[in-house]
Amino acid sequence: MVIQKGERISPATEFKKGIIPQNKLPIGSETVRTHKGDYPRIWIKVKEPNVWIMKSVYLWLSAGYEIPQGCVIHHLNKIALDDRLENLCLLTRAAHRLIHDDELKNGKIPGKPLPTKTIICSKCSIKYKGQIQRVKSYCQQCAKERHREKDRAYKKRLHSKCR
Template sequence: MNPIAERALARAREIFSPGASAKKAPTRKFWTTSDEHRLAELYGDTPMAELIATFGRPDYAIYGKAASLGLKRSAAYLASEHACRLRRESKAGEAFRFKKGQRPWNKGISFDCGGRSVETRFAPGTMPHNNVPVGTERVTDDGIRQRKVRDDGPAHRRWKSVHSLIWEEAYGEIPPGHIVVFRNRNTQDITLENLELLSRAENMRRNTFHRYPPELKDTIRQLNKLRRAINEASHEK
């Protein structure tokens, strides 16, 4: 077995063995019914510092349990000095808000940064130095041949796969939710006879491992588990 796989297997045995699990697994403190009743009695008027000391839990755990139980702070507590300033004063920050109908100081002022930046700005219609003409073709990392079809618009819409263009020339526009795929999965065989129109859902079903026999699917699952264990061991190393 690969040394990394051996270390991953040893690590898994160490973590999931009964003795190691008891020592290393984080302990979770569950809320009992009596804890919930006690929290319901205290939450309305008790400061958070006292609740933390009483229940031995962090504030976020107490806030979360109170929310799940539908508990609220009392009006007297919200008016006291223990409450958060923003909750205690409903009009906190009102003096700094925009008033209705207030005119911003920069309304109607055109932006002009000035300086020498004007000399280095792109003029309207200027194309970048790496621009290529419409009709240029390229091959993606996945082996898909693309052709440039326009110079304007978003960058991802300026290029289109050649096999999709061939399909559209023969059968018209590709319907929404559909793609053109290669029948023999050879991306270099760009012929109309090798192209097929599929819905994205059907393409997903064809590519998923659920189409394989049960014994092969189980093997794929085991290989994926081993691959994850190897990756975790490599990261730890």
Template sequence: MRKGQKHTKETREKISKTVRRGIREGTIPLAPTIFKKGHATWNKNLKGIHLSPGSEFKKGETAMEKNPNWKGGVQKHAKDCTYLTTETNKRVRRPRKIYEELHGRIPEGCVIFHLDGDRYNDDPSNLVCVTRAELIQLNRRVRK
């Protein structure tokens, strides 16, 4: 059979029958990762096992706002923009949050663009909502 050619329906049925018969008779083994019935798991009866206690959260440690190094949930990303941590511990892009607070929900298919090209300048006058098609044109202009 040449590359790109398909088996005929008759050939596919023959192959399928042969494979099923081989599995049934044991000449074609099933994948070795399939568990057999009655297989005991490695973690049975090990409730509360601590495999790496050195990296676990310790009692008495301070988290988030209580930690003296807490920066208000603001993270600067080297290749992107600034992120904020919300109350539900989810990361949100800061320019998006600022724009939505002022102008409402961002339409589907639109993104927030920084007019001056500085992705860390989240001044409301620097943020504009553009479609992805407009974004392509703006990025071409900025890169030239």
């Protein structure tokens, strides 16, 4: 069977115009989502089609406050699902990072830092403490050397194209 350009294979099973899907949520709907291993957060639908913002941000803005660029909403009791206005405060990203820095280092926030392990360098076979992030792990000295080699090779390729 040869399909011609513009021919529709199974029009009976295609989406029809004007039919609203069963899983479409109205404005004001709330869902709990977890993003990249972070804490679960409540999101609220504010506009069509599919414009969602965090409920904490929505409550902060609806109370008449602003969120300047470079600032975030922080939960004072560190429970991300507790979106009461008295539990929210506005912090700069740097200040927010300082508050959560100990938790990030100790691995208390799920999905954030990798645990520290004894790793053997792929190049010089020296054992060191670190976080395994790739199949090939390098000690600090070998990583710097490898970066320099890659940089030199890139510049060499770049200059050879210019000639």
